Amino acid sequence: MTFIPLQEAVDITQKEDIKQVDNLRERILDLEKKAKNIDSISNFMMWITGGVLLGFLFTSVLISLDYFRYNQERYEKFIAAMKMVEDNMVKKDQIDNLQNLENNNEKILNCMKIKKSFSVQCFD
């Protein structure tokens, strides 16, 4: 067993205190490094986000310009297509007339079949 007098005990305490201070200093430097890293990562992410937003904005502007530039042309084409469809449509009156005509023709044919000859009575 070694005897440690009080003065030596004081020196030992001081050495321990210095060790603790060095430890704390290292930890502080470590934390500062980590903080710098986080800072640069967050800057990088901010730039990426900014770039994506700018790209989105640019694309939106291009699409909008294109849309409004050719809007009139697209409208006119649409109207022309609608007119074409309308022209090709058979109206209800025409269908009814054709139907009536067909019915009449059928009546006349049946009448002629019954009479077994061409008779004026079938046209009444």
Add this chain to the structure above:
Amino acid sequence: MAKIIFSDVFQENADGTITPKRNVQIGAATIGSQITFGKGVSFGGVNIFDFKDLPVEADDVGGVLVIKGFYKV
């Protein structure tokens, strides 16, 4: 001068602090028996926690235990 075991001089509390069981003097500092202290506190330049559980060399002077040193095992 007498060699005294650490636990006869200081009581270690559940929260890790230390309380002297009687009035103790280290260097120029006197610690009363009602004082509780934690790690990092020095008396007379000595941090008791650095010498925890080591036998103490001390003298009883007028009811105050005057610490002269510690024994390293």
